[in-house]
Amino acid sequence: MSAPGTTIRAAVPADSADVYRLLAGFVTSHRPDRAVFDGTTFPLVIAAAADGQAEFLVAEHGGRVAGYVLAVRMPTLFAGGTVLELLELTVDVPLRGRGTGSALVRAVQTRARKAHDVEVTVPTRRAAVFYRGLGFHETAAYLKWPTG
Numbered sequence: 001m002s003a004p005g006t007t008i009r010a011a012v013p014a015d016s017a018d019v020y021r022l023l024a025g026f027v028t029s030h031r032p033d034r035a036v037f038d039g040t041t042f043p044l045v046i047a048a049a050a051d052g053q054a055e056f057l058v059a060e061h062g063g064r065v066a067g068y069v070l071a072v073r074m075p076t077l078f079a080g081g082t083v084l085e086l087l088e089l090t091v092d093v094p095l096r097g098r099g100t101g102s103a104l105v106r107a108v109q110t111r112a113r114k115a116h117d118v119e120v121t122v123p124t125r126r127a128a129v130f131y132r133g134l135g136f137h138e139t140a141a142y143l144k145w146p147t148g
Contacts, residue, residue, distance in 0.1 A: 006100055008107045010049065011056040011068060016042050018065030019058070026090035045070060055084065055111050059091065059100045067091035069104040071112075071120070079118040084108065086122040105134050 011019065016038065023032050048054035052073065059067035070088040075081075086108055091100045112120045122131050123142035132138075 006059050006061040006066065006095070006103065008057055008059055008103055011046065011058045011065075013043075013046055015058055015065050015068075019068055022065070022068055022090050022092065023088075025093075026088065048072070052115070055108050057104055057107050059095075059104055061092075061095060061100070066095050067100050067104055069108055071108050073115065073117065076118070081116065081118040084112045084115070084117040084120045086120060089127075101130070102134060105131075109134075 019042065020032065020034065020037055023037070045054060045056050049056040054073060055069070055071040057069050058065045061067075067090060068088070069086065071084045071086040073082050073084050076083050086105070089101055089104060091104075109120055120136075121139075122136060124131060128138065
């Protein structure tokens with residue numbers, strides 16, 4: 001259950017400013033660039049969600065976007081179908097611990113079932129306990145190689 005008065009819905013272009021505000025407070029390994037966000041990344045994510053290649057949902061509370069989740073759908077050979085990887089989840093500090101993040105993840109899980117994704121995965125180093133509480137379990141280490 002999410003905080004009373006919170007609605008989960010698909011993100012739309014008009015959510016840009018609120019999503020950027022949340023993003024700027026969420027990231028630890030990268031600093032978002034507003035021009036790149038507005039001109040490239042936000043429109044690409046909106047388009048990917050419209051095409052079914054991603055799930056991009058927001059939690060609206062009191063008429064304002066107070067959280068978002070972004071998951072990307074990837075075709076795989078190993079799993080015999082698509083895997084939905086949850087890449088970003090954040091909620092405004094005052095609403096944390098009140099079920100809003102859990103509601104966003106459950107909405108992604110519901111959409112994954114409807115899309116017949118094989119599984120939902122999530123790379124995390126700070127929130128493993130949170131995701132375990134939602135039925136996730138650890139299966140692998142997540143490594144990355146920066147291109148720049």
